[in-house]
Amino acid sequence: MILVDHVQASISLSHPPTKPPSNSPLLPPLPLTTLAPPMEEKATKPRVERGGSSGGGGGGGGGGGGGGGGELVERLPQALIGEIMARLDLESLCSAAPVCRALRASASLALSSISSLDLSGFPPTASILSGLLNNNSCIRSLTLDCSQLDDSSVKIFAKKNLLELSLLKCSMFSSNIFTVIGENCPMLRLFSLDILTLDMEPNSVCENTIARMLKGFLYLEHLSIKFQLVHPAFGFFESSQFALPKTIKVLLLQPIHARQASRLILNNICDTEPVAPVAAVGNFYLGTSWGSNLQSLTLVLNIISDQLITTITKNLHHLVELCLEDKPFEEPLLLHDLTNSGLQSLSLCQNLTRLSLTRSKTYIPATFRRVNDVGILLLVEGCKRLESVRLGGFARVTDAGYAAVLHSCKSLKKFEIVNASFLSDLAFLDLSAATSLVEVRLVSCNLITSETALSLSTCSNMEVLDLSGCKSIADSGVISFSKLSKLNVLDLGGSDITDIGLSALGGGSSPISSLCLRGCKRITDRGIAHLFNGKGIIRNTILTLDMGYLPRISDKAVVVIAKACTEITILCIRNCFGITNASIEALGSLNHLVGRRTIRMLDVSNCCGLSVDSLMFLAPPFFCGLRWLGIGNTSLARKSKRRDMELLGGRVGFRLCIEGCEMGCKNGWYSHKFI
Secondary structure (H helix, E strand, C coil): CECCCCCCCEEEECCCCCCCCCCCCCCCCCCCCCECCCCCHHHHHHHHHHHCCCCCCCCHHHHHHHHHHHHHHHHCCHHHHHHHHHCCCHHHHHHHHHHCHHHHHHHHHHHHCEEEEEECCCCCCHHHHHHHHCCCCCCCEEEEECCCCCHHHHHHHCCCCCCEEEEEEECCCCCHHHHHHHHHCCCCCEEEEEEECCCCCCHHHHHHHHHHHHHCCCCCCEEEEEEECCCHHHCCCCCCEEEECCCCCEEEEECCCHHHHHHHHHHHHCCCCCCCCECCCEEEEECCCHHHHCCEEEEEECCCCHHHHHHHHHHCCCCCEEEEEECCCCCCCHHHCCEHHHHHHHHHCCCCCEEEEEECCCCCCCCCCECCHHHHHHHHHHCCCCCEEEEECCCCCCHHHHHHHHHHCCCCCEEEEECCCCCEHHHHCCCCCCCCCCEEEEECCCECEHHHHHHHCCCCCCCEEECCCCCECCHHHHHHHCCCCCCCEEECCCCCCCHHHHHHHHCCCCCCCEEECCCCCCCCHHHHHHHHHCCCCHHHHCCEEECCCCCCCEHHHHHHHHHHCCCCCEEECCCCCECCHHHHHHHHHHCCCCCCCCCCEEECCCCCCCCHHHHHHHCCCCCCCCCEEECCCCHHHCCCHHHHHHHHCCCCCCEEECCCCCCCHHHHCCCCCEC
16 A cells, blocks of 8 residues: 655666656646555545546536546556556656556556665655555565664565665664565675664674574675664674675675774685684684675774785785775874875785775864875875775875876776865866866865866866865856866855856856855855856756855845756755745745656755744645755744644655754754654
C-alpha cells in the first residue's frame, strides 16, 4: 500500500525508460496518494472519486467529465497502457495510479518490475517501502534513506536477489540489521551502510554480527561501513575477528584505529589464520587473495603515519584509489606522524590515479608538521598518473609543492586543497600543462586572489570551481568565469565580489546549477536582479542557491528569484535580516505553477523579519514538495500545535528543524523528528 507523489527517486524499470528532456515542464505536484492492489475495492474507491473530482464531485457535467476521462483511459488496449506506464518514473507512476482502475493495475505491474530504485532523496516509512517492494522479485539495486526505518523494516528490503544495497542515515537500527542482511542477501556485490551507533549496545556485539554477515557474502566486491559520530580512537573493528571476502575490490571503513588498519593489511600476506593480535588492536584479518584484488581503499583514522602508509604501499600494489583522513584527538607525536618519507613510499603504487590525504580539525587544529615541499615533489615524481588529488592540513607546503602537482600530473582532472596557508597565485601562473582540469577546489586559502581566478578561466573544461573562504576573490575573477561554457558548480562564499560580478555572471554562458554567495557582504538586491534577469542562461539552470549571511538583500531579491528561477529546488537565505513574510509569500504562491520545479529544501533560520503569519504560505497547498525547512531563531520556531498541524498538511517525510542547523541538518544525523 503506497505511495507519495513527491518521492525523489531514480528508477530503472525492466523496460528501458525514456527520459523527458531536462527542460520539459514537470507535472504539477499532487497531494499524497495511495496505490492499492486493484482487487481492494474499499481502498481504491476513494481514488476513483478523486480522479473524477476536478469538476466538482457529484454535480452534473463537472463530475461526469472527470469520470469520463477515466473511462476513456480504460478503453485503451492494456498493452499500450502497460508500455506507457513502464516508461514513467516513480513520481509519475504514483501520480497516475489514482486516476482509474486500469492505470492503477498497470502502475502496480510496473512497480513489480523495477530493477533499480534510489530513494536517497526521500525517507520512506515502512508501509510505503512495503508497498513498493512486497510484490517485486526483480529488484537488483536499492538505495534507501533509512531515517524513518527500524529493525522491523529490514526484512522488507532485504531481498534475496539484491546485488547492490546502500543504506543511508540509519539512526534506529540495532546490530540485528547485519544478521538479517547476511541471512537474506547472499548475492550482494555492493553493500554500503551509514549508521548511527546505539549507545545501549556494546561495540563487540555489533562487530560479531558484522563478522557473521561477511561470512555469507561470497561475491561481495564493494564494502562500505560508516559508524557516525564515533572517534577512531574509540571506534569499531577492534576486538573481533573479521574475515573479509576475497572478492573485495573497494573497501571503506569508518572509523578504524591506525594500528588496526595496519594489522588488517599485514594479515593479507599470510594465510587465512590471523596474525597474533597487537595489544588493544584486535584481529581484523583477510584472505590471502584480498590484497591482490583491492583497487580502492578509504579509511578514517585516528592518525596517518609513515608506518601505515608504508604498510599500504608494500602490500597493496594494485591500488587505483587511496583516500585517508585522520581526526587526531590530541597533537600527534612527531615520531609517529606522517613525513616526507611516507609520501615518497606512495610512489610504489604506480597505478594510483586518485589520492586524498587530509587531516581534519574536528577535535584540534592539527596539521602535518613534518611534510614540506620535498615530500610533495617526491610523491608526484613516482605518481605521475594521478587524475585526482586532494590535500588538506599540509601547513608547511608552499607554491612549489602545489605547482609540482599541477605540472607533473598530465592527466590531472580534479585538484582540491584545503586550509593551505602558503598557497598563493604563484602556483597557478602557468596552467598550460593542466588543460585537463575539470574540478578545482581551493578552500580557505587566504592568499588566493583574482589572479588565480583569471588563470583558472583558461581551463575550458572546468565544471566545478570552489573558492569558498578565499576572501580576496573580486569582480575581475568572477567576470572571467562567466565565459566558462561547462561550469556547473561555483562557490564564492566569503569572497569580495559585488553586484558588478553578478551582472557578468547573469549575462554569461555558464550553465551553473549550484551557486554559493554566502557571506559576500557587498551584494545587494540589484546584483541579484542583474544575475537572474540578465541575458545569460543561469536563470534557467540554477537548482541550488545559497544566499546566507547577506545583510544587504531584502524581499526584492527573493521575488526576483521566485519569478525568474523556475528550476530552483534548494534555497538558503538564513541570516538575511531584510527578509520578511513577503519573501515566503512570493516563493509559495508561484511554486505550484505548471512548468516549475518545487522547492525541496528552504532555510530561513535567523531571518528575524518573519512573523507567524508566514505560516499560511509555508503550509500546503503552498510548497507542495517541501522536504526540509529550517526556521531556527525565528518567531516560527516557537513550538505550537497549530504550527505543526499547518506545516504537516499532507506531507510525508517532512523534516522541520528549529535548532538552526545548516541545510539538511548535516545529512540527517541530528535527531530532529519528522512531522
